[in-house]
Amino acid sequence: MKRKIINLRQQLKNVLDQAQAALEAGNSAEFDTQMAEADRLNSEIDNYERLLAARGDFDENNAHMINLHDVQQEQRQDNMRRSRIDNLRNEREYVTAWTEAICTGISTRRAVSMESMAPxxxxxxxxxxxxxxxxxxxxxxxxxxxxxxxDEKEYFDLSTLFAAERVTAMSGWRAVATSGAKALPKIGEASEIGTDSQPAFRKIEYSVNKYGDRLPVSQELLNAEPGVLMAYISRWFAVRHVMTKNDLLKSLMNSLVAKDLSAGAELSGLKTALNKDLNTAHSRGASVLTNQSGYNALDQLTDDKGRPLLVPNPADPDTYRIKGKSIYYMDDDLLPNDTGKAPIYIGKFSAFGTLFERSGIEIASTDVGGDAWVNAAPEIRALCYLDAKKVDEKAVVKKTYVVAE
Structure with a gap:
């Protein structure tokens, strides 16, 4: 199997050489064909390496495989815990116990001694x-x-563009390659195969933080059917949940240094961002994110034949594309302009950053704590646990577009 990986890497090198030659010759069709083959080979190599890591079949000094093995083990344990938790949360007994706890204000501390709260x-x-x-x-x-x-589908959720990972632990790490692919070294007859070309790795550590809010409810609502109570809490919590995720992901984007699009040459500036500012892997999977002002400005642009720059996506008429890339936009108050300049982010957001979310929303109620004592009305509290980490800062670039205020 190790020999198979070596052969695949040699094929990958040949394909990339052909892709480079096609690019230099201006043959975009051949370039796309070779890069598609490169993607296939990379995927096959990854699959073989994952299999070797799962079997523990690798050299003890191979940092790449050791990190891959460690991540696999952690994710496997995490998946097993999440599967057990989700199965239990899906049982009728769990829904019954949860409804009783919320409607009667049973705390987690009291629940330990109550048989009905065992689920x-x-x-x-x-x-x-x-x-x-x-x-x-x-x-x-x-x-x-x-x-x-x-309910969250009614709001723009940035985590649909970024990588999102559900975890059960409050903290953990993921291994990320920090060096690009290298050509295979020449090996002499009967010579030992070295490991100099192994990629370097760094750890992306996450530590989820707690976010939440309180909601006063009537006793009548608490006495309603479980589905009615859950629907009410969900509608109230959905927008806050999305806004919190968006704020964390926007904080990653805020670190990018913006470059203005030249007046009168905005279209060529966007093309340059896709063609040169991003590497080909990120450019191929890129999308565009802006606000209402930026979207309106882009919507006014036309090519040299007077045709609109933005065109509908045939697969999704509600989504428009620019140079073949999907474009998304948020409200100006959620992604504001900066002194008359609209932000335009271009790149592969799933490679740029990851949102970590601890599985499950925690909900509790009380009729004595918080403002419940003053208002003589029960309160429900909902909590979630989130963190966002930057992975590859070069996967997204930021441009600004001067717009009319």
Missing amino acids: LVNVLTISGGDPTGSDGGFLAPIDFDNMLHE
Whole structure:
């Protein structure tokens, strides 16, 4: 199998050489064909390496395979925990216990000694929570997650562009390659095959933080059917959940240094960003993100034949494309202009950063804490756990477009 990987890498080198020759000759069709083959070979190499890592079949000094093996082990354990948790949260007994706990204000501390709350306590224990001292709540049923995902579709969610990973641990790490692909070294007859071309890695560490809010509710609502209660909480929480994720991801984007698009040459500036500012891997998977002002400005641009620059995506008429890349836009108040300049982000956002979210929304209620005592009305508190980390800063570039205020 190791010999197979060596052969595949040699094929990859040959394909990339042909792609470079096609690019230099201006043969874009041949370039695209060779790069598609390169993507296929890279995928096959990755699959073989994952298999070797899973088997533990690699040299003890091979940092690449060691890191891959460690990440696989952590993700496998994480997936097993999440599967167990989700299965329990999907059971009727869990929904019944959760509804009782929310409607009667049972805390995680009290639930430990109550037989009827065993499904909730079991899930908290598996997920790494501490029911005897937690200040959180109970993980919501799967039905609530489904409702939340539907309600969130009404808002623009940046995490749909970025990489998003569900985790069960409060902290962890992922290994990311820091060096590009290198040509294979020449090997003499009967000579030892070295490991000098192994890529270097760095750790991307995450540590999720707690975010949440409180919602006063009527006793009548608490006494309603479980589905009605979950739908009410979901509608209230959805927009806050999306806004929180967006703020974390925008904080990653804020570190990018913007370059103005030259007046009268905006179209060529956008083309240059895709053709030269991004490497080919990021350019091929790129999309464009701006705000209302930037979208309106781009919508006014035409080519040299007077045709609109933005064209509908045949597969999704509600999404427009620019130079074949999907364009998305947010409200100006969510992605504001900077002194009369609209931001335009171009690149592969899934390579730029990752949103880490601890599985499950925690919900609890009380009729004595917070403002419940003053208002004589129960309160529901919803919590989520999030973190966002930059992975490859070169995967996205930022441009600005002067717009009319």
